[in-house]
Amino acid sequence: MGGEDEAMKAVLNRLRRAQGQLAGVIAMIEAGRDCKDVVTQLAAVSRALDRAGFKIVATGMRQCLTAADGEAPPLTEAELEKLFLALA
Template sequence: MELDKDEMKKVSNRLKRAQGQLAAVVRMVDEGGDCADLVMQLSAVSKALDRAGFAIIASGMKQCLTDDENGPADVQKLEKLFLSLT
């Protein structure tokens, strides 16, 4: 299954922003940053990654459910992927 390129571009941008946030967290750790600020930034990175994962799965679900060419959607596989993010 090939995912929608426009939707994956948005996901890629989201992941790049999360990568930047994570780099900032690493710098904060290396420089002895404030604990509360570190936790808040780490939480933001985690949420960004979760949202990217959900967007990928949602795109896959949408495509699988509307793509008659590849046969019926593998619902168990999609469910397992979705649950792996929770």
């Protein structure tokens, strides 16, 4: 398994975890749980999604800097900056 495959596996794991956390947040709201508990869990979901996004962008940067095999056109610096700003 290559580095990119491992990175995407990690991203998928984070997204699945976030999906479970989000389902938990929905259940908490439906059950009328305390606002503080809901917000705490929602913040955890947000962090998980941010980390997944940053991992995807970092993997793309690594590919852009190291790929010379002609698979896909490399991202420009402006495109990479736009991706990072989309997560900010």
